Amino acid sequence: MARKHMDISVFQKPKKGNYYCGDSYFYKETDHGFICALADGLGSGEYAKESSQLVMDIIESNIDEPLDQIVKRCNKGLVGKRGVVLGILQVDFNEKKYSFSSIGNIGMMIISGDSEKKRNIPNAGYLGGYSRPLKVLRGTLSEEMVFVMFSDGVTSIDLSAKYFLGKDVSKITEMFSYYLSETMDDDTTLLVMKYKA
Numbered sequence: 001m002a003r004k005h006m007d008i009s010v011f012q013k014p015k016k017g018n019y020y021c022g023d024s025y026f027y028k029e030t031d032h033g034f035i036c037a038l039a040d041g042l043g044s045g046e047y048a049k050e051s052s053q054l055v056m057d058i059i060e061s062n063i064d065e066p067l068d069q070i071v072k073r074c075n076k077g078l079v080g081k082r083g084v085v086l087g088i089l090q091v092d093f094n095e096k097k098y099s100f101s102s103i104g105n106i107g108m109m110i111i112s113g114d115s116e117k118k119r120n121i122p123n124a125g126y127l128g129g130y131s132r133p134l135k136v137l138r139g140t141l142s143e144e145m146v147f148v149m150f151s152d153g154v155t156s157i158d159l160s161a162k163y164f165l166g167k168d169v170s171k172i173t174e175m176f177s178y179y180l181s182e183t184m185d186d187d188t189t190l191l192v193m194k195y196k197a
């Protein structure tokens, strides 16, 4: 189904010298909402990828559940596997609300229609088969609100760039890629999403 309310552009690159990127993402727009998730498998390479992809598959099969239920399912799935850090954004088109939750170092920057930036504070820890309290950041959608979700390969300096205030999501990932340093020492994923009423 075509997306009606969300414009999305994604940048992803594995750590220098690696074939597998340990980061996995998933997004989907339905009639009533949108979900986007990003997981970074601990360490790097094939096993990191296995865990982060497993979590994406679990989320894909449970997109309409509340965030805490989704995270519980992911936790169960990771028993005996490498842990991940995880960020999930849910948008409700009818209520005009969004919620974001992250476990560990997945960041979110939200830029309102009138260019006000808001960053979540990444927390310690990771998801790995045991349950933990979940903090959920909630807010109201505004026209042309931009959500930027990223793994820890993205730095605060990158995020302070002026081009993040633009409203063309492809242009933002293009500029990000252009200015990115050659010697990235971590897998890097940047998802840029814009809401339109």
Ligand SMILES: [Mn+2]
Pocket (backbone or CB within 6 Å): 040, 151, 152, 153, 186, 187
């Ligand atoms: Mn990482």
